[in-house]
Amino acid sequence: MKKFLKITLSLLVLAVAGYFVYVQYQKSTSLKYRIHEDAESVIKIGLHDLQKTILINAFSAPMFYWDHIDFSSTPKDKNDKQRIKKGINLKPYSLVFYTMKNVKNTLFTTLPINDVEAFNVYAEKYLADRNCTIIEKEYKYALDEKTKLIYAWNDTNLSIAYAPKKSFELCKTVFDDVLLNKKLLSETDHPYIQILKEADDHITYLKGKSQVSLNFYAGKAYVTGIMYTDTPDKFNTSIQYSNIPDASLQLYLDANFSSTENKASTAEFLSDFSFFEKNNIDVETLVEKTTGVLSLAVKGTTMQTDSIVTYEYDDNFNKVATVAVQEKEAPLLYLSMASDTTLKNYFKEQGAIENGILKALPMYSFYENDTTPLMSFSTQKGAVINPLKTGSYFFSLSANFKSLQEDLKIPKADKLAALLKTIRINAQQLEGNKIVLEGNLTAENNEINIISQLYFGLQELDSIP
Numbered sequence: 001m002k003k004f005l006k007i008t009l010s011l012l013v014l015a016v017a018g019y020f021v022y023v024q025y026q027k028s029t030s031l032k033y034r035i036h037e038d039a040e041s042v043i044k045i046g047l048h049d050l051q052k053t054i055l056i057n058a059f060s061a062p063m064f065y066w067d068h069i070d071f072s073s074t075p076k077d078k079n080d081k082q083r084i085k086k087g088i089n090l091k092p093y094s095l096v097f098y099t100m101k102n103v104k105n106t107l108f109t110t111l112p113i114n115d116v117e118a119f120n121v122y123a124e125k126y127l128a129d130r131n132c133t134i135i136e137k138e139y140k141y142a143l144d145e146k147t148k149l150i151y152a153w154n155d156t157n158l159s160i161a162y163a164p165k166k167s168f169e170l171c172k173t174v175f176d177d178v179l180l181n182k183k184l185l186s187e188t189d190h191p192y193i194q195i196l197k198e199a200d201d202h203i204t205y206l207k208g209k210s211q212v213s214l215n216f217y218a219g220k221a222y223v224t225g226i227m228y229t230d231t232p233d234k235f236n237t238s239i240q241y242s243n244i245p246d247a248s249l250q251l252y253l254d255a256n257f258s259s260t261e262n263k264a265s266t267a268e269f270l271s272d273f274s275f276f277e278k279n280n281i282d283v284e285t286l287v288e289k290t291t292g293v294l295s296l297a298v299k300g301t302t303m304q305t306d307s308i309v310t311y312e313y314d315d316n317f318n319k320v321a322t323v324a325v326q327e328k329e330a331p332l333l334y335l336s337m338a339s340d341t342t343l344k345n346y347f348k349e350q351g352a353i354e355n356g357i358l359k360a361l362p363m364y365s366f367y368e369n370d371t372t373p374l375m376s377f378s379t380q381k382g383a384v385i386n387p388l389k390t391g392s393y394f395f396s397l398s399a400n401f402k403s404l405q406e407d408l409k410i411p412k413a414d415k416l417a418a419l420l421k422t423i424r425i426n427a428q429q430l431e432g433n434k435i436v437l438e439g440n441l442t443a444e445n446n447e448i449n450i451i452s453q454l455y456f457g458l459q460e461l462d463s464i465p
């Protein structure tokens with residue numbers, strides 16, 4: 001009996017040691033040759049760590065997973081799926097994305113091809129099903145209009161870019177570096193690879209010395225991180241904002257436009273939105289005339305009147321317009337921007353404000369408030385804007401999903417509001433160029449992993465399509 005126990009214990013120790021070696025090996029190999037040498041930032045999704053967390057949760061709450069997992073597929077179906085050779089591992093130990101400084105708003109990832117012949121067959125079928133054309137030059141590439149993905153590959157690597165503008169030319173330099181020049185990090189002593197290898201978080205974001213982590217647990221998700229700005233005191237350590245007590249959603253931001261750098265970066269960011277051009281608003285003028293403090297809140301509902309114009313014909317067959325007034329329920333929204341009267345006058349000159357109503361947001365009537373130096377609006381005429389409150393966060397977002405859905409009544413969002421409870425995200429400027437980020441997302445069921453709740457909950461027919 002003792003001999004049996006010794007053998008069993010030895011095998012157990014070997015298994016644990018083998019698993020540890022396997023994990024360490026996978027942590028390194030899943031990062032090497034995945035990241036561009038000049039990557040500005042990196043995002044690692046720890047697929048293995050996330051699966052392990054969900055598996056442990058499944059052992060602690062087996063009935064939830066038993067009730068939601070579909071066992072209808074036959075072993076033959078599963079075997080058929082397994083026999084399809086892709087020539088590439090689309091579910092690696094960790095999935096790594098990166099951004100490049102000279103390619104705006106684009107995420108890249110690189111995956112090694114294990115069997116180029118099998119991959120070419122798989123890629124041709126996959127892309128043909130999506131009506132994508134494969135173009136072959138120094139390497140092959142294809143654009144998927146629906147998913148906004150650009151695929152480029154040679155015999156050894158597949159490079160994928162998520163680019164909202166879907167331009168191959170904008171991403172070509174990066175593809176050339178990866179596929180032709182092999183400019184990928186291979187040394188394990190590189191700071192990015194070292195940090196990501198040691199990080200056990202489900203999602204890790206790195207940019208220089210900045211590091212942010214996101215983890216998913218039973219009933220909640222946490223985001224924590226320290227970020228470093230290029231310049232010290234980029235944001236204010238104390239701000240004033242319009243506070244709406246017990247709001248279903250409260251958002252405020254102080255972009256600190258006393259900083260020339262912040263003004264320029266904000267103007268550049270906003271220039272990509274056609275909204276301002278459509279409403280005859282010059283982004284640089286907008287940024288110049290405000291301090292960068294923005295506040296938005298939702299609390300309750302109100303009634304608004306709509307004028308509906310219909311046309312009839314009189315006895316002489318002349319077309320006559322008839323105006324009917326109709327009441328409708330609208331969410332009670334508060335919107336304010338810290339500025340003097342020059343911004344309000346500019347909006348009026350550009351036609352964005354007419355007769356005291358903000359025309360730039362046509363979904364609801366936003367009424368101008370004249371009792372405050374802020375440029376403030378509300379969907380309720382004459383609504384009292386609460387006094388300013390002083391806070392230490394330059395960015396703050398908080399919401400109660402159930403109350404918010406009752407106020408906004410977003411079509412088909414009832415299921416999401418039933419699954420999630422609250423969200424809170426705060427960012428605070430500390431000494432020098434250090435910023436602390438922290439937040440959480442909570443779900444109604446505090447025993448089931450929040451990812452599992454959302455995945456299975458939104459499979460229902462009445463969920464968001």
